Amino acid sequence: MKIILSLFFVLLHSVLSYAYNQFSFVKYQVENGLSHNTVWYTIQDHQGFMWFGTSDGLNRFDGKNFKIFRHIPKDSTSLGNNIVRTIFEDERQNLWVGTNRGIYIFNSQQE
Template sequence: MNKLMFFLVISLLHIQASGQNYPIRHLDISSGLSNNSVASIYQDQNGYMWFGTFDGLNRYDGNDFKIYRHIHTDPNSIQGNAISCIEGDFENNLWVGTTAGPVVFNAERSSFSPLQYYDTNKKIKPLNVTAYEIIAVHGLHMILVATKEAIVVYKEGEKIGTAIPFNGKLNYIARSISYNAKKQIFYVFITGTGLCQYDIKSKKLTLLNNTITGANCIKLTNEGLWIGSDEGAYLYNDRLNTFSKNYFLEKNSRTRFFSAGKQTLDCH
């Protein structure tokens, strides 16, 4: 199922369950959306809906779409057209992950700024690799970006972060992240390695469990930490440091989890 359609279907079910009757619109390229493959959805503080597609970033005001694409001759345009994730900071700037690297969008200037990071030698480098996921923790004034090379930690308001090494190296794929506020840690899934954790206090990234070494997404819900892979979905037991059996009887690829209340809902 198309991810945007899935989102709207889930919204409809939630509204019906609440006993409310709101109009539901189906949005696609005929409505002005740049591409029907939607990877990320975000609503900013002004009420705008943002859709990250395989061909551009879309802002929706309830009536019309405004599309942002990379323009080769414009250094202030977005770095890439394939959008993987969207997050907001405390100043209402958008942090947008693309396959060409993450950027920060300033709405007042209508410009995109690329991000940089300090490597293990304290050298500043451009962050121009795929950003899979971005999570902001406003209470701690920090933003964590999961990329094709490492996780990078930023202080809100700054555009140069610190790359966190794993086993002394930065060359690892941080495929997905999820924040556990109670434990003050980020769960990080590293491709080819397994489930890890980044401890905010110690600033160290360590391995938790290597039973599953390939995953597309992870998400912490009231039920626990879900792992979505090409094989199916698994629930992590942090007390026993074990995974459940596959929740699907047959191979069933999972690439994104959505949650509504206490129920976990997943999208292919």
């Protein structure tokens, strides 16, 4: 009986180990188009875009490409700072972006 029980646990461990190893991750970083490797916040919006707040701007990812939104010194409609600490989408589908210099609402109509 001990042998059967031992074989059962060995088999169970093997099956669980195999299933556990089926996970894989894809690494995205600056070399793949991300603006900075330090990511402070992540959110998925109502359209399915992934948004990443980094130490160098707001990044929108469509599953293939990144689009980066940064502070532009002479543009009052750009982010006030490139360090994006938080992102929130409200019930009206506005994207609120928190930086070290304040809170901004992203206007996708003017993109």
